[in-house]
Amino acid sequence: MKFKIEKHLLKKADELAFITIKNDGEFQIEGYNIPNVGLDVPIKNDVLVKGIKEKTAQENINAMSIADAMIFIMGIDSKFKNNEEYKKFLNAFKDKVKVDLKAYMGYMSRKYFDIGEYTDSLIYLKAMITMNPNDVDGLYHYAIVCQEIAKQYQKDMDNEGMNNFLLEALLKLEMVTEIEPDFSLAYYHLGYHYYNQGQYIKSRSIWNEALKLGIDADLGAEIQENIGKMDFKIQYEEGYNLVFQGRNEEGLEKLRPLEEDHSDWWNLLFMIGLAYKNMNEIEEAKKYFEKILIIKPHQVDAIVEIGLCEAATFNMERAIEHFETAAKIKEDPEILCNLGMAYLNNGELDDAIYYIERAYELDPEDEITISCLKELNKYTK
CATH class of the missing domain: 1.25.40.10 (Tetratricopeptide repeat domain)
Structure with missing residues (x-):
């Protein structure tokens, strides 16, 4: 599975230390064979420090600590060199101790989400869908956390980070609808993504799909209100599509009626100007481009x-x-x-x-x- 946001997570690897477990050492997991050359395994720094302070490293650095850190590094870096070996370890570990790793990753993600540590929350979900690419619930919640992190980047005025996380959320929500076409909440969120990209026709279609599938009454009312308010934007999108298809006169028939109520919408003025320019009505086109510069110099x-x-x-x-x-x-x-x-x-x-x-x-x-x-x-x- 491909991820658009991995570079934003790699710094979290600094929270891990690595120790080597040997093939012939005391640490063994039934059902897992440590490679002959040994295996470098991660430990969270806070676990390691706690063990040193309490002089109980062997108790703190146990199989669960290692398993948790393996999950964490896999969630940070899907291409980490030891990931395949870690998967073998984790499969043997869950069979031995009868632990549900998916439930554990979900629990850890919710724990961090509830205290506002969204990046850590995302890392556990990312590990979950790395190990289970068709996990619809994992993909959905991963997308939701991506949206929360995008808001943080927006507050920091980091447009690149914001756009990367929004695109990641969009792609994973699309995966949800491909795997489970009846997942109405995914359509609800996708509608906003398409709306914010200016794909108003697609947004309306997706929101109508959410309504058809059935959704919470409050969310349904919200969708219907949004659809009701976007008629003029749909007409705008239809108009600029016609202009880009070279059907400039038809495009103007859609765009010009919008000007009276939206005379300060520079995108609309631009498309009208472009249509006139394409028709070689240069002076008329210039008027519209000049109107834009009054609004946005x-x-x-x-x-x-x-x-x-x-x-x-x-x-x-x-x-x-x-x-x-x-x-x-x-x-x-x-x-x-x-x-x-x-x-x-x-x-x-x-x-x-x-x-x-x-x-x-x-x-x-x-x-x-x-x-x-x-x-x-x-x-x-």
């Missing part, structure tokens, strides 16, 4: 689009001004290529070379940059 995509509109009407000086403004906000290969090509079309070869080569430095595999370099080479040979 540094909205770089709108600035670039105005530059492209100016270039389309051969006003290269104005195009260069807008591309330069955009490049100062965001040094992006595509923006730099637009700037370079505007300079090239304006007969300013040195500036064209500088910006296109800079774009290549940033991303030598970018297809637009490679195309611009080929065009530039016609003038430099």
Whole structure:
């Protein structure tokens, strides 16, 4: 099973120490053969320290302590070198002491979740679904804890971490619905994920599925309220899908009626402007992109689009001004290529070379940059 969030957990390995148990030593588990070279096994640092302080290391560092730490490291790092050996150990251990490892991992996860230690809670669930990939309950609760951790990253303004945990939750909830198509709570949460991604049509469909399957009355009322409030967003999504399909006039029929009530929704204004630009109604398109800059003065995509509109009407000086403004906000290969090509079309070869080569430095595999370099080479040979 693949995990999107493992890099965020690896630091938890610092909470473990490793000791070596020997093949011919006193420590043995019936049904498990320690490798001839011995086996490095983990121990949680607090268990080790407690044993040293109380001078009862042998009592504290027992099979259960080792089993718990094995589960913990497997939950941290699914690719840890000894994981397969640890699975053999754990299978023998549970048979010997008659312990339900799934129940134990669930208990430990709930224990940490209840005190707000969400990362530790997640690690036990991650170990559970690593050992049992089709465990629907494990996958579901793992996704829920991922969502809680995403909130923490959001508070810390760490967008990368937040997005990684949200994507992880989304993927695991989708797995739940594939394994058990009647799991209505998974559809409930998935609806929010799709909604937050701007997939309003899919969100409505998923929420309707949750209602059809049957769900708690309060959650059902919440879903119905959400669906009722999103009609205009569904119409927006239908409109921009039509624009991206090249059906610009049909797209405008969906988008333009929304403008009266949502005149400050820059995404809507952008799609209307793009539709007009695609239809070669350049002045009309510029009006919409300029409206965006009144609302969001540094909205770089709108600035670039105005530059492209100016270039389309051969006003290269104005195009260069807008591309330069955009490049100062965001040094992006595509923006730099637009700037370079505007300079090239304006007969300013040195500036064209500088910006296109800079774009290549940033991303030598970018297809637009490679195309611009080929065009530039016609003038430099």
